Amino acid sequence: MGDDHSQVEQNRxxxxxxxxxxxxxxxxxxxxxxANVACVETSEEGVIEGVDGLVTTVPDLALLGLGADCAVVTFADIESGVVAIAHSGWQGxxxxxLSASVHQMCSQGAAPESIQAHIGPSICGQCYEVDSERAAQVAAVAPSAVFESRGKYGIDIALGAVSQLSELxxxxxxxxxxxxxxTRHFSYRxxxxxxxxxxAIVLRKAPA
Ligand SMILES: [Zn+2]
Known part of the structure; x- marks a missing residue:
């Protein structure tokens, strides 16, 4: 999506x-x-500031997440009718x-084993070189996301997300x-x- 406001509206x-x-x-x-997650029932606010996860049980209410190197993760528990979206980089x-989003879904009636998650394009460990301090912070919560080669460290966001979700x-x-x-994705790095x-993710009502 472009930076220009009307372009963003159009893209939406x-x-x-x-x-x-x-x-x-x-x-x-x-x-x-x-790690803040909001449960939403209306689209009144348009954008909810200060959160990186949204959960809804409202049919036809779309949830949108944006990122450039961070992963946007969509979640759906079709059986219980709960969907969510989350934005996660290394800080997430x-x-x-991701755990906060899953827990919020479960508080709305979802069950982890019924949730299907999809992790969107994000930066890989070869391209995302970080210092040892950041690598250590991520390694503490998702060891498989961190790579070390000849004293250089890299973080793979998607691998971290997969491992954290599988633990749940x-x-x-x-x-x-x-x-x-x-070449078809934006990358901040x-x-x-x-x-x-x-x-984006949207929950559909079952056909009558
Ligand atoms: Zn890469």
Missing amino acids: SVLVQAIGGAQAGLVAIGAAHS LVKGI GVVAISSGECTSES RDGTTGRQGA
Whole structure:
């Protein structure tokens, strides 16, 4: 998505159409690299600041997350009718945004074993070199996300997300795409000032 405001609005309406419409509107994660999750029932606020996870049980209310190297993770428990979206980079892994999102879903009636999670494109361990301090923080919560080669460290966000979710009993599928290597994705690490890609999820009512 581009930076220009009207372009963003336009992209949002394209996205809503692409997911088959959202009669109850669309609400987006503000993204604060936090472990804060909000339950939403309306799209009134448009963007909810200070959170990195949104959960809803309201049909046709779309949840949107944006990122550029951070992963946007979508969650659905079809059986109980609970969906969620989360935004996680290394800080989200450390603070536990994915676990917080799953717990919030469960408080709304979901069960971990019924949740399907999808991890969107994010930066890989080869492209995301970090210092030893950051690597150690992530290794403490998701050891498989951290790579070391000749004294250099890298973090793979998607691998961290998969391992954290599997510890919770949630099966997660990763897109496997690295935002920095892919020419069709925005990457903060690669480009500095950049747009963000998004993912959205919407719960449909069962056909009558
Ligand atoms: Zn990469």
